[in-house]
Amino acid sequence: MVMVENRHQALGLSDDQVLEMYETMLLARKVDERMWKLNRAGKIPFVISCQGQEAAQVGAAFALDREKDVIAPYYRDLGVVLSFGMTARDLMLSGFAKAEDPNSGGRQMPGHFGSKKLRILTQSSPVTTQVAHAVGAALASRMKGEEIVTFTTFGEGSSNQGDFHESANFAGVHKLPVIFMCENNQYAISVPVKKQLACERVSDRAVGYGMQGKTIDGNDPLAVYEAVKEARERALRGEGPSLIETVSYRLTPHSSDDDDKTYRTVDEVEEAKKKDGLFQFSTYLQSVNVLTEEKEKAIHDRVDQWVEDATDYAEAAPYAEPESALLYVYEE
Amino acid sequence: MVMVENRHQALGLSDDQVLEMYETMLLARKVDERMWKLNRAGKIPFVISCQGQEAAQVGAAFALDREKDVIAPYYRDLGVVLSFGMTARDLMLSGFAKAEDPNSGGRQMPGHFGSKKLRILTQSSPVTTQVAHAVGAALASRMKGEEIVTFTTFGEGSSNQGDFHESANFAGVHKLPVIFMCENNQYAISVPVKKQLACERVSDRAVGYGMQGKTIDGNDPLAVYEAVKEARERALRGEGPSLIETVSYRLTPHSSDDDDKTYRTVDEVEEAKKKDGLFQFSTYLQSVNVLTEEKEKAIHDRVDQWVEDATDYAEAAPYAEPESALLYVYEE
Amino acid sequence: MPVRSYIEAVTLALREEMQRDENVFILGEDVGVRGGVFRATAGLFEQFGEARVMDTPLTESAIAGVGIGAAMYGTRPVAEMQFADFILPAVNQIISEAAKTRYRSNNDWTVPLTIRAPYGGGVHGALYHSQSIESIFANQPGLKIVMPSTPYDVKGLLKAAVRSNDPVLFLEHKRAYRLIKGEVPDEDYTLPIGKADVKREGEDITVITYGLAVHFALQAAEKLAEEGISAHILDLRTVYPLDQEAIIEAASKTGKVLLITEDNKEGSIIGEVSAIIAEHCLFDLDAPIRRLAGPDIPAMPYAPPMEKFFMINPEKVENAMRDLAEF
Amino acid sequence: MPVRSYIEAVTLALREEMQRDENVFILGEDVGVRGGVFRATAGLFEQFGEARVMDTPLTESAIAGVGIGAAMYGTRPVAEMQFADFILPAVNQIISEAAKTRYRSNNDWTVPLTIRAPYGGGVHGALYHSQSIESIFANQPGLKIVMPSTPYDVKGLLKAAVRSNDPVLFLEHKRAYRLIKGEVPDEDYTLPIGKADVKREGEDITVITYGLAVHFALQAAEKLAEEGISAHILDLRTVYPLDQEAIIEAASKTGKVLLITEDNKEGSIIGEVSAIIAEHCLFDLDAPIRRLAGPDIPAMPYAPPMEKFFMINPEKVENAMRDLAEF
Ligand SMILES: Cc1ncc(C[n+]2csc(CCOP(=O)(O)OP(=O)(O)O)c2C)c(N)n1
Numbered sequence A, B: 001m002v003m004v005e006n007r008h009q010a011l012g013l014s015d016d017q018v019l020e021m022y023e024t025m026l027l028a029r030k031v032d033e034r035m036w037k038l039n040r041a042g043k044i045p046f047v048i049s050c051q052g053q054e055a056a057q058v059g060a061a062f063a064l065d066r067e068k069d070v071i072a073p074y075y076r077d078l079g080v081v082l083s084f085g086m087t088a089r090d091l092m093l094s095g096f097a098k099a100e101d102p103n104s105g106g107r108q109m110p111g112h113f114g115s116k117k118l119r120i121l122t123q124s125s126p127v128t129t130q131v132a133h134a135v136g137a138a139l140a141s142r143m144k145g146e147e148i149v150t151f152t153t154f155g156e157g158s159s160n161q162g163d164f165h166e167s168a169n170f171a172g173v174h175k176l177p178v179i180f181m182c183e184n185n186q187y188a189i190s191v192p193v194k195k196q197l198a199c200e201r202v203s204d205r206a207v208g209y210g211m212q213g214k215t216i217d218g219n220d221p222l223a224v225y226e227a228v229k230e231a232r233e234r235a236l237r238g239e240g241p242s243l244i245e246t247v248s249y250r251l252t253p254h255s256s257d258d259d260d261k262t263y264r265t266v267d268e269v270e271e272a273k274k275k276d277g278l279f280q281f282s283t284y285l286q287s288v289n290v291l292t293e294e295k296e297k298a299i300h301d302r303v304d305q306w307v308e309d310a311t312d313y314a315e316a317a318p319y320a321e322p323e324s325a326l327l328y329v330y331e332e
Numbered sequence C, D: 001m002p003v004r005s006y007i008e009a010v011t012l013a014l015r016e017e018m019q020r021d022e023n024v025f026i027l028g029e030d031v032g033v034r035g036g037v038f039r040a041t042a043g044l045f046e047q048f049g050e051a052r053v054m055d056t057p058l059t060e061s062a063i064a065g066v067g068i069g070a071a072m073y074g075t076r077p078v079a080e081m082q083f084a085d086f087i088l089p090a091v092n093q094i095i096s097e098a099a100k101t102r103y104r105s106n107n108d109w110t111v112p113l114t115i116r117a118p119y120g121g122g123v124h125g126a127l128y129h130s131q132s133i134e135s136i137f138a139n140q141p142g143l144k145i146v147m148p149s150t151p152y153d154v155k156g157l158l159k160a161a162v163r164s165n166d167p168v169l170f171l172e173h174k175r176a177y178r179l180i181k182g183e184v185p186d187e188d189y190t191l192p193i194g195k196a197d198v199k200r201e202g203e204d205i206t207v208i209t210y211g212l213a214v215h216f217a218l219q220a221a222e223k224l225a226e227e228g229i230s231a232h233i234l235d236l237r238t239v240y241p242l243d244q245e246a247i248i249e250a251a252s253k254t255g256k257v258l259l260i261t262e263d264n265k266e267g268s269i270i271g272e273v274s275a276i277i278a279e280h281c282l283f284d285l286d287a288p289i290r291r292l293a294g295p296d297i298p299a300m301p302y303a304p305p306m307e308k309f310f311m312i313n314p315e316k317v318e319n320a321m322r323d324l325a326e327f
């Protein structure tokens, strides 16, 4: 067997921690896959996926303080919210739009995360608005003298929105403890990155906000972990925000309403699947003898069981009463 | 007398051309000064100034094709619009809000330039919207196969607006023939540049749009001329947009409604006046024997006469009829 | 006459106008190879090429703003907002710029720009893919807002919008896209922007509405006819500026008026319709001016029972019409 | 009781709330050392320091968006938009985010954010420094829009806005800033958001309005009283959501209603007021519901004769009131 460098120990991650990371990535993937099946079976109207981005999401989330930090994720961030305490059941409740869905009580589409308890700011659909909220939360946390950072994510297409620019600049000027992570998955629906941005890397934009910018392999959770950890430390030292771009590939169509064959080839997608961060991480963990065959099987079984339970529970759960739609417009 | 390098000939500018540039700068300054006097005398309700930015404005405008190029200037650009054919009389008519004002027929405040005949896109007050219009005009001109560029300007504070980001990126992706010039005058009303931007230079933002960025001494019309000329040539060669930052200083309060003593010292302003591009250019022209004492006097006399005539004409001119306010909401 | 769906009428109108005038071009998110997420621009990229069917970066303010600049320069851009809900980042460009350009330049510059956007609910779109957004813009002189109900009107009004020398917000009900079909001639025709249209003549009650609800009202009218109730139905078609004359005429005709919108009730454009009636023909009325609208909650939730609770539907319309007739 | 100007009441309310609650802070353009371009925050930077009176970059969407994030985190930001006209780049953050946060999170997250903005004309502000912008937002459940007319109301309502656990758009008439003075107690008090206020009791005609026009109506009422005409004047104070009960009561009382706004007529919030009346107390009316408003042109031109032509003023109000009384 070839000797592979143990990278996670060098980063201060224990074997248990990386296994937990792997399990979280797998759970995100499997919840997502199940959602597609449910959608194709006509049981839920909509899915939007994390597939291909779990490595970046979980790598980043584990670099944060998951008990204290605040996050403003975007719709693909199953891996992030699972790391922050959202459960498969919570996500399935959201997929089925049931009353018990902690994100919105079935009011929002799946992928619109939010939980005060878990410090996940509530999300909307118009892209990039959350970036400003993250900056606001960072400002408020610093005012209150709290030792935390705020972490926000968005797609590369969304990095063109005015709100990204205004928010990044605001954070730069006030040296706020916030981390901007752009999950570059090469497409904004059908539009490839070269028609979205003229710069080589999204991280090239960092200098315009006086902040550090880095582009990282988004299929490598440890590389993302390292970058986010460093950004977090800099933020806590008062050195301001960072912009981290993680490069990977969107393995599914944009959403269950999309047909990606109209704008990209099956070959291109198959090629990208070879670099899938989930399998790469599994291979790495095996190569450093952390993930044995039995362990892999145990993890898969556990995750499958969670997904199964979550689906059954959510499908059987009740909808909110129709008239409850009138509640919570204002404080009551 | 000390020998000074003849910089303008090296740039391909004739003596007559640089004298015309100087005269235009002086005219802008003197129109502006007169507007302040009229305001303080209670004759016009509002002024917003070009003072301190004439060198950059006129340097840039003369590098364009003033018979063909399209411009989307901002409210301080007296030097630009005078170079493009607006007259002192036109500007005074606008200052007095008279019917004959070619910009708006007295409908808009002074500083809101616009003239189809002169290819000056009509401007509004919300900052930075014109940047998108410039990009649109560049797109349309390229569609029509015309060999022109579009030129737009804005303040450094305004470079933080979402519209700057979205428009610059759009132009970068589509390699449009447009020049973005940021007139960095160190303040956005009372807010100094270091509280507006965290980057060192506004031009640091260019890389994020895959375009060339340059920071130029805005008190040196020849340096600005050179940069804009080069940007224009690149645009016409299909090499896309450029971002040029001209650094100077706002010599007046933000507007006639402002009191700059509340946020900056008189010393700071006096110090900046020493670098005033208008006087520097006069000194240069004298040193290369282009501007003689007689010529200087003749120019001053001519400019004074124009300002005088313009003021008299505009003051005596009639307002639009009150009911004419109802006209031109839609095509009639 | 060929029968076409509402969305086919959109595509047809765009194709014809692009053939007719090379200054017409399309810009928006995913409008190119993808043909739009609803496929309203399907086939146009293939027919007219990338330069005239342009995928833009994901930036609504720039889509509107670049469209405005291109329109000022003499082209006729048709900008697509992917969902009406996502027009909001472009509000400044639309209200401050497009709407005011002609006026502020004293008739010197104009913005012949059409902005298309799919609006409306009933498609499991939840809070941010279901909204009615017309009232946000329905107080902006210089702008026109067209909201057609039938494929025939779509074609004629969209072509008129593209040819208009003023900016037009053209709002298409996304649930109507494939649900509503109707005869659409192959010939070139336009319909006048600013004119409402009587979709059914009647004597007992007047229904004034627009968009998908026109069809609900027409269905209900058929049923009520069997009960001996005759409904007059006015389709506003242009919701800003309103066709005051047609509104006054329709209201006066029966003296009993029901106004319907899918939007939240308070502040919707039917409030203005009511005000016009109360101002001009109050003494012709035999009943209070009724309004049927969505509840005042932030658009409709995702869960089907709550979505259904929110949406106007044929039953709600029928009941409201019968109720009014019985007043 | 001390007499204070309208703008002094703004500053006082802000100062008191900042003293009362350290979570209250101010952000906006030039609000710091400069004390605001109208000087509404004058002295607060000196008293509370830079961290709580924060000059932001020139970016309205970020001002609103950062305010929203900070509010979600548990502070009470008061954001200033330098002119109401420049709130438009922030529309997406205000409508999509602030207004919908409580609802979309099923009551989990809230946005206790106040956004202040000077609106209104008559100050040589031309098209972009004179606008009334309330109708753009007056169809957004989750948001409240307050537009006070007197210094007393300013203080009480602004303090209530800061303490509100929902987002409030607080619109201050910039011409009222120094023109309108009135008694403002030193004591801490708040006034209820959502409640209209009878500013004058009367029997013959009802005027319903808000902002600066309240004063024009009060002046006119004095004059008309000499002619034997008694006017009842209702100040809406909160223009969204409207105080329906108060509107119905005021309209029913005299049966003759004049609605006044400085905004363009079509699509202004007084259309909704009219619709409420026409829906609930039509048979109490003795005259058509009249509206006095600005013409439907894009805000007011700069040249004084055209600005005057646009603006509501005491004479126009007096004439409209007399006219109605004589109906
Ligand atoms: C303001 C706005 N405009 C348009 C949309 C529709 N839309 C949803 S996702 C998306 C593409 C996003 O691309 P990117 O930012 O790269 O993120 P990705 O989906 O690839 O992760 C678009 C156009 C939206 N949600 N919000």
Ligand SMILES: Cc1ncc(C[n+]2csc(CCOP(=O)(O)OP(=O)(O)O)c2C)c(N)n1
Residues within 6 Å of the ligand: B076, B125, B126, B127, B154, B155, B156, B157, B158, B159, B183, B185, B187, B188, B189, B250, B254, D029, D058, D060, D082, D086, D089
């Ligand atoms: C969208 C918008 N917000 C606020 C204003 C008010 N305002 C006018 S000029 C200005 C400062 C502009 O600063 P900068 O961009 O640096 O240009 P400068 O005036 O210094 O030339 C502000 C805040 C405005 N006109 N538009």
Ligand SMILES: [Mg+2]
Residues within 6 Å of the ligand: A155, A156, A157, A183, A184, A185, A186, A187, A188, A189
């Ligand atoms: Mg993407």
Ligand SMILES: [Mg+2]
Residues within 6 Å of the ligand: B155, B156, B157, B183, B184, B185, B186, B187, B188, B189
């Ligand atoms: Mg400046």
